[in-house]
Amino acid sequence: MVITTDSYGASMLKALVDPDLDLSHVHTDGALSATVSVEGEYQGRHVNLMISDSGSAARFTFDDLAEDDIKALEKCGLVALLNLNHNSAGVEFAFDLFSTLKRKDLISFIDTGDPSARPNMIQSLVTHVLKKDLVDIIGVNENEVCWCAWALDNRNEEWRENISNPNRWIDAAKHLSLETGIRVDLHTPQFAATIEEDVVTAVPTFDVVPKISLGAGDTWNAGNIYGTLLTLEHVDRLAFANAAAALYVSSSKTRHASLDEIITFLKRKPCLSQGRKVT
Structure with missing residues (x-):
């Protein structure tokens, strides 16, 4: 894990994560990132409004990585660049990072975050990174995939108009x-x-x-990345990631499920959103 924060953020991270997680690449010479989430119901859906201060993540560049950071990343089977929307230099960072690390056996994964407030960022990302054979996998929700399609299709407003239309989400992803x-x-x-x-x-x-929506996508990405590293079949990986997200959003304590809890959940053959049981 390579992130930028301050000493207070690092101390909170140490208190909250698994003690076995390597935190030696956490940069503490920056500023803490903070988010307030206001959650409620809108048109029958549980939604959230996020108010964020990106801290030093707003200006973190490839040049801020130490030599030890790069060496550690070079040893990884998968490198994920997450929440790119918070970083004003995110596109350049993505290009520099994945250009440096590119090799056949390393999986590059990117998560844009919500690009709604930064349409020029998503346009630049598509042009200078996504179309340059630097990224293997992109994790997106329905909003993000429609923005990407918009940027790829000469800013065709039809894609943005279909962000709330489930029938077009697969088309945008294709x-x-x-x-x-x-x-x-x-x-x-x-x-x-x-x-x-x-x-x-x-x-x-x-x-x-659902009892919470903030963090659902991040939880899904974590489950999806875990399944990718295990080389699970697509169906199994997607079900695993869905289970991780479902257990998180339905937790009264907003707690992430353990691996054993996810497996137990799946073994119970829970109902799917379409009313069927897992087979």
């Missing part, structure tokens, strides 16, 4: 994959899917009562 060659891992309230050009594997989400 467009993104076909234009870039990247595997698109899409997570939505109704289903998750892996799209490789025009080949789609989709799995419904689980029928749970």
Whole structure:
């Protein structure tokens, strides 16, 4: 884990994460990032409004990485660059990072974060990174994939107009994959899917009562990355990631489930959002 924060952020991180997690690459000479989430119901959906101060993450560049950071990243099987929308130099960082680390046996993963407030960022990312054969997998929700399709299609407003239209989300993901060659891992309230050009594997989400939405996408990404590293079949990986997210959003204490808890949940054959049981 390579992140930038201050000493207070580092101390909170140490108190909250697994003690076995390597925190030696946490930079403490920056500023703490903070987010306030206001959650509620909108048109029958549990939604959240986030108010964020990105701290030093707003200006973290490839040059801020220490030599030890790069050496550690070079040894990884997968390198994920997350929440790019918070970083004003995010596109340059992504290009420099993945250009430096590019090798056949390393998986490069990117998560844009919500680009709604930074349309020029997503346009630049598409042009200078996603279309340059630097990224293997992109993790997106329905909002993010439509923004990517918008940028790829000469800012065609039809894509943004369909952010709330589930019937167009797969189309947007196909467009993104076909234009870039990247595997698109899409997570939505109704289903998750892996799209490789025009080949789609989709799995419904689980029928749970959500108590929180902030962090659901991050939890899904974590489960998806874990399944990718285990080389699970697409269907199994998507179901695993869906289970991780379902247990998190339905937790009264907003707690992430352990691996054993996810496996137990899946063994119980929980109901899917379409009313069927897992087989």
